[in-house]
Amino acid sequence: MKAMRxxxxxxxxxxxxxxxxxxxxxxxxxRVSACGVCRTDLHLxxxxxxxxxxxxxxxxxxxxxxxxxxxxxxxxxxxWTCGACEYCRDGRENLCERAQFTGCxxxxxxxxxxxxxxxFCLPIPERYDDAExxxxxxxxxxxxxxxxxxxxxxxxxxxxxGAAAHILAQLARAEGHTVLAFTKPNDLEGQRFARECGAHWxxxxxxxxxxxxxxxxxxxxxxxxxxxxxxxxxxGGRVICxxxxxxxxxxxxxxxxxxxxxxxxxxxxxxxxGARFMEAAARIPLRTSTRIYPLESANEALADLRAGRLxxxxxxxx
Numbered sequence: 063m064k065a066m067r068x069x070x071x072x073x074x075x076x077x078x079x080x081x082x083x084x085x086x087x088x089x090x091x092x093r094v095s096a097c098g099v100c101r102t103d104l105h106l107x108x109x110x111x112x113x114x115x116x117x118x119x120x121x122x123x124x125x126x127x128x129x130x131x132x133x134x135x136x137x138x139x140x141x142w143t144c145g146a147c148e149y150c151r152d153g154r155e156n157l158c159e160r161a162q163f164t165g166c167x168x169x170x171x172x173x174x175x176x177x178x179x180x181x182f183c184l185p186i187p188e189r190y191d192d193a194e195x196x197x198x199x200x201x202x203x204x205x206x207x208x209x210x211x212x213x214x215x216x217x218x219x220x221x222x223x224g225a226a227a228h229i230l231a232q233l234a235r236a237e238g239h240t241v242l243a244f245t246k247p248n249d250l251e252g253q254r255f256a257r258e259c260g261a262h263w264x265x266x267x268x269x270x271x272x273x274x275x276x277x278x279x280x281x282x283x284x285x286x287x288x289x290x291x292x293x294x295x296x297x298g299g300r301v302i303c304x305x306x307x308x309x310x311x312x313x314x315x316x317x318x319x320x321x322x323x324x325x326x327x328x329x330x331x332x333x334x335x336g337a338r339f340m341e342a343a344a345r346i347p348l349r350t351s352t353r354i355y356p357l358e359s360a361n362e363a364l365a366d367l368r369a370g371r372l373x374x375x376x377x378x379x380x
Contacts, residue, residue, distance in 0.1 A: 071109025097171030098123025121171030222282025
């Protein structure tokens with residue numbers, strides 16, 4: 063089969079012919095029909111995720127067909143947990159010390175076939191075709207885990223309006239929240255796209271919103287945005303950092319945090335997150351904006367993501 067492989071940190075991806083993997087007990091072999099391209103894949107390519115192995119096949123927003131059963135399945139970032147550590151036992155398997163992640167320690171979906179632990183595969187709502195569904199498997203899921211931490215609050219600011227934010231904006235608005243989107247300064251096209259996706263207001267990250275935020279979710283890997291978000295968040299508000307990697311947060315005066323504001327990170331996801339989000343995606347017609355690339359053009363897709371040339375998500379198709 064064909065696979066786009068990262069041989070060593072620093073990339074680029076290399077097209078390789080590799081054997082189709084054979085499933086072991088508890089595993090399912092999936093023929094890949096679509097795989098979303100995630101910013102995490104850039105961090106892996108750049109060597110910023112220390113736990114990842116090389117060489118590896120990236121990709122963790124996978125939609126495909128189980129060869130043995132013919133069922134359509136989704137394969138997310140969380141690929142395996144030990145089930146025995148304190149985190150797994152108390153419902154926080156996303157923090158499992160021995161966890162293995164798809165496209166990081168486990169070969170992922172930048173390929174024609176992929177193996178997955180059948181316990182960690184997710185059903186895909188019928189309303190989405192394969193390419194539409196692919197971004198739900200990480201952009202949607204990590205956005206949903208962030209959202210669960212602030213869903214009791216009214217106004218939510220989204221910093222970095224890419225693949226995750228364009229899905230979450232739709233969900234949050236459908237459930238009655240006020241959504242405010244923050245893009246790169248002067249990104250008028252990005253702001254137009256944010257309003258199209260349901261944002262009540264959109265502006266640059268250096269701008270003050272028309273009202274203080276109850277919560278802010280940061281998807282862009284830019285540490286200084288934490289300070290911007292704190293400035294715009296009311297007392298008792300929450301700032302959620304949704305990325306797996308972020309540049310250093312600059313020093314800031316304690317007065318910005320005072321007033322029982324809270325900064326919290328989100329790490330990975332749980333199978334419960336996946337089940338609950340897919341239920342929501344079946345109920346709410348979320349529109350995913352995608353640009354399709356052939357598998358062999360994965361480097362081009364990653365370059366477009368890095369340069370900010372995408373509205374929504376890139377999706378590879380073998």
